[in-house]
Amino acid sequence: xxxxxxxxxxxxxxxxxxxxxxxxxxxxxxxxxxxxxxxxxxxxxxxxxxxxxxxxxxxxxxxxxxxxxxxxxxxxxxxxxxxxxxxxxxxxxxxxxxxxxxxxxxxxxxxxxxxxxxxxxxxxxxxxxxxxxxxxxxxxxxxxxxxxxxxxxxxxxxxxxxxxxxxxxxxxxxxxxxxxxxxxxxxxxxxxxxxxxxxxxxxxxxxxxxxxxxxxxxxxxxxxxxxxxxxxxxxxxxxxxxxxxxxxxxxxxxxxxxxxxxxxxxxxxxx
Ligand SMILES: [Zn+2]
Numbered sequence: 001x002x003x004x005x006x007x008x009x010x011x012x013x014x015x016x017x018x019x020x021x022x023x024x025x026x027x028x029x030x031x032x033x034x035x036x037x038x039x040x041x042x043x044x045x046x047x048x049x050x051x052x053x054x055x056x057x058x059x060x061x062x063x064x065x066x067x068x069x070x071x072x073x074x075x076x077x078x079x080x081x082x083x084x085x086x087x088x089x090x091x092x093x094x095x096x097x098x099x100x101x102x103x104x105x106x107x108x109x110x111x112x113x114x115x116x117x118x119x120x121x122x123x124x125x126x127x128x129x130x131x132x133x134x135x136x137x138x139x140x141x142x143x144x145x146x147x148x149x150x151x152x153x154x155x156x157x158x159x160x161x162x163x164x165x166x167x168x169x170x171x172x173x174x175x176x177x178x179x180x181x182x183x184x185x186x187x188x189x190x191x192x193x194x195x196x197x198x199x200x201x202x203x204x205x206x207x208x209x210x211x212x213x214x215x216x217x218x219x220x221x222x223x224x225x226x227x228x229x230x231x232x233x234x235x236x237x238x239x240x241x242x243x244x245x246x247x248x249x250x251x252x253x254x255x256x257x258x259x260x261x262x263x264x265x266x267x268x269x270x271x
Contacts, residue, residue, distance in 0.1 A: 017086075018058055020129040024163050025170060026055055027062050034162050035065035038134060038155050043067045045151050046119065046136040046144070053159055055123075055132035056086040064132070064159075069113075080106040085120035086130045091149045094118040096141035108137075117142035119149065121156035123163070134159055215240035215248060231258035 021027065035053040043051035050068035054061045060074045061082040077083040080103035085092035097103040097116050108115040119142075120135035134156040209226060215238055216222030224241035231237035233254045240248070248255045 014058075017129050017131075020125060020127075021055060021057065021131050024131065024167055026064060026131075026163060026166070027057055031065065032166075035159060036067065038159055039065040039067035042134055042136050042152060042155050045155075046138075046142070046148055048117065048136040048138040048142070050137035051135065052137070053123075053132070053134050054082045056082055056130075061132070068137075075108065078106050080104075081108060081115075081118055082120060082133050082135065085133045085135065086122055089122065089124070089130070091153060092118075092120045092122075092133070093144055093149070095143060098141075114139050116140055119144055119152060121149070121152040123156045123159050125160065126164075131160075131163070210239050213241035213244055214238040215244035229258040230255055232256075 039051040039053050043049070048068075050066075052063050052067065052069065053065040054063055056062075056077065057074075059077055061077060062074045063069075063072060066072055075082075080097075080100075081094075084102065094100050094103050095117060097106065097109040097118060103109050103115075103118070106115070115137055117138035117140065118135060120133035122130040123132045123134065124130050134152060136152070211226060213222035213224045213226050215230075222241055222244060224243065226239035227242050228245045229237055229239050230245050230248055232252070237258050245257070249257065
């Protein structure tokens with residue numbers, strides 16, 4: 001236990017904690033009203049003018065809800081209040097901040113707000129990370145009852161439940177969006193493939209029937225238009241002008257006029 005309490009170990013723990021905070025994507029998120037209701041309930045339970053739901057970031061305490069403190073969206077991480085409360089598992093209570101050594105120097109205590117009473121329950125993930133607090137604040141010293149602290153802990157549990165539901169919804173929306181994107185990419189690829197096949201087929205058809213005679217011989221291009229297809233018993237075929245085709249048919253045994261649809265041997269067998 002001792003070696004875990006070094007500043008390095010604490011900094012490492014906090015880095016891990018901050019990674020978990022980031023996982024919930026709540027910092028600076030627009031408010032949906034749920035945490036405001038939690039803060040209102042906390043204030044009602046303790047009878048304090050102020051209650052907040054906070055998430056403790058690296059260098060600020062961000063207010064997810066803030067009852068009784070208009071216009072405040074975040075404060076610093078000076079030790080003594082939320083930044084300290086988030087470091088312990090149990091409820092954190094300061095009955096009179098003006099005489100409590102943990103909070104004497106805190107700006108919310110020394111400053112205009114004149115904070116005197118502070119009680120906070122940590123918002124804890126199922127795997128044990130403390131994200132922030134549900135807390136109540138007063139400008140006068142206060143005592144707390146076990147019933148109040150129990151309810152505060154339950155409110156922190158409600159906040160955690162809502163954060164989990166919210167995260168599930170975020171993931172669901174994101175998964176649906178990715179699925180839709182993947183589907184769009186697939187149909188895009190399909191369209192491209194069909195276009196390629198069509199192009200290849202068009203090229204194939206034009207290859208099938210050349211514009212000029214293929215029977216003139218290697219060094220003597222004929223140049224006349226290709227009119228008929230001739231084939232031999234080996235399955236070889238070519239397109240030729242009428243004159244060259246006629247010559248072949250008369251002079252070379254086994255050469256025949258091939259059907260345009262049945263090339264080579266298939267055409268031969270069809271005869
Ligand atoms: Zn020819």
